[in-house]
Amino acid sequence: MGERSLPAQVTIWEVLPRDGFQMEKKWIPTEEKVRIIHGLAQTGIKHIEATAFVHPKAIPQLKDAEKVVKGVMDLGEVSFRALVPNVKGAERAIEAGIQDLKLLLSSTDSHSLNNSNCTVAEAQEKLLPIIDLAEKHHVEYSGSLTVAFGCPYEGEVSLERLNALIERYQEMGIRKVSLADTTGMGNPLQVSKVLRNLRAAFPKFEFSLHLHNTRGMAFANAIAGLSEGVLSLDSSVAGLGGCPYAPNAAGNIATEDLVHGLHEMDIKTGINVDELLKVARGVVETIGHDGGSFVLKAGQNKDLHQKPKGQEKLG
Numbered sequence: 614m615g616e617r618s619l620p621a622q623v624t625i626w627e628v629l630p631r632d633g634f635q636m637e638k639k640w641i642p643t644e645e646k647v648r649i650i651h652g653l654a655q656t657g658i659k660h661i662e663a664t665a666f667v668h669p670k671a672i673p674q675l676k677d678a679e680k681v682v683k684g685v686m687d688l689g690e691v692s693f694r695a696l697v698p699n700v701k702g703a704e705r706a707i708e709a710g711i712q713d714l715k716l717l718l719s720s721t722d723s724h725s726l727n728n729s730n731c732t733v734a735e736a737q738e739k740l741l742p743i744i745d746l747a748e749k750h751h752v753e754y755s756g757s758l759t760v761a762f763g764c765p766y767e768g769e770v771s772l773e774r775l776n777a778l779i780e781r782y783q784e785m786g787i788r789k790v791s792l793a794d795t796t797g798m799g800n801p802l803q804v805s806k807v808l809r810n811l812r813a814a815f816p817k818f819e820f821s822l823h824l825h826n827t828r829g830m831a832f833a834n835a836i837a838g839l840s841e842g843v844l845s846l847d848s849s850v851a852g853l854g855g856c857p858y859a860p861n862a863a864g865n866i867a868t869e870d871l872v873h874g875l876h877e878m879d880i881k882t883g884i885n886v887d888e889l890l891k892v893a894r895g896v897v898e899t900i901g902h903d904g905g906s907f908v909l910k911a912g913q914n915k916d917l918h919q920k921p922k923g924q925e926k927l928g
């Protein structure tokens with residue numbers, strides 16, 4: 614086993630407006646979503662998953678996808694991506710002005726049937742016309758694999774299965790895939806093993822990680838991924854998020870926790886944690902709760918240099 618090293622810089626994809634909002638039952642007005650995305654852009658975040666073009670009955674909170682995209686198109690310095698499950702979603706996204714599509718695919722049939730009303734093989738067929746459409750419109754696209762580190766219905770997802778799923782993506786011409794720990798079942802050794810295996814088998818692929826902090830493992834899993842060559846991570850401000858079609862789903866790793874932790878390790882993100890915390894507080898005020906953010910409660914290390922009460926004379 615060779616010596617591992619961590620990258621000097623990591624790209625953060627902010628998924629609050631899509632994953633973070635999709636479980637929220639109380640309607641978040643479109644203008645509030647647009648305002649929050651403008652706030653996110655003030656933090657230095659340059660990559661935002663703005664929404665999903667899915668069936669409005671499947672995810673009612675994102676039924677205003679077109680309007681949200683229209684409201685943020687003035688943010689020229691930000692790259693926007695949207696999640697699409699089928700060609701209907703891709704058509705809507707491209708028509709709205711989205712230039713980067715994230716294709717939705719589950720690693721297991723059980724999750725796929727719950728989430729997308731079709732098996733994995735059927736979902737793969739639905740991706741083909743999306744790719745044709747994206748090519749025709751010169752729009753970027755990348756793949757995803759949900760429940761890649763464990764399925765809440767089927768348990769372990771084997772390396773052989775992950776290899777076969779990436780192989781199929783390769784045949785479709787896809788070279789970027791987000792590996793998702795949808796219900797936080799992964800651990801750092803597993804993340805290392807999966808990435809080492811996939812990167813050896815598919816050296817031309819860029820793998821990113823989409824980690825939920827259901828069992829407190831997300832930051833450790835992120836570092837395991839970075840040690841294995843990952844350069845891009847998804848996260849959600851205030852730790853909100855979760856897939857409504859996965860039992861006991863919980864939030865994504867909070868962007869403020871991830872960025873704060875990475876900065877403590879001298880890994881650059883280009884994002885300002887003070888500004889992130891302002892946005893996170895606003896989001897909690899709007900939505901009424903956070904999703905399990907640590908830095909939001911505990912503060913940043915840099916702010917903890919006050920002397921304990923009564924010990925001023927310690928100098």
Ligand SMILES: CC(C)(COP(=O)([O-])OP(=O)([O-])OC[C@H]1O[C@@H](n2cnc3c(N)ncnc32)[C@H](O)[C@@H]1OP(=O)([O-])[O-])[C@@H](O)C(=O)NCCC(=O)NCCSC(=O)C[C@@](C)(O)CC(=O)[O-]
Binds near residue numbers: 730
């Ligand atoms: C996949 C479908 C659409 C299948 O839903 P379906 O009902 O099987 O779709 P269908 O193709 O049979 O079409 C039925 C009707 O829906 C319409 N329709 C069809 N597609 C669309 C669309 N895109 N937008 C708007 N309308 C649509 C279509 O036009 C038709 O309308 P009708 O002719 O009856 O009037 C549905 O199950 C769905 O939208 N699922 C998405 C569920 C979802 O978004 N889950 C959460 C995201 S996944 C996640 O969180 C994991 C991830 C990515 O974050 C990674 C992680 O965290 O691990």
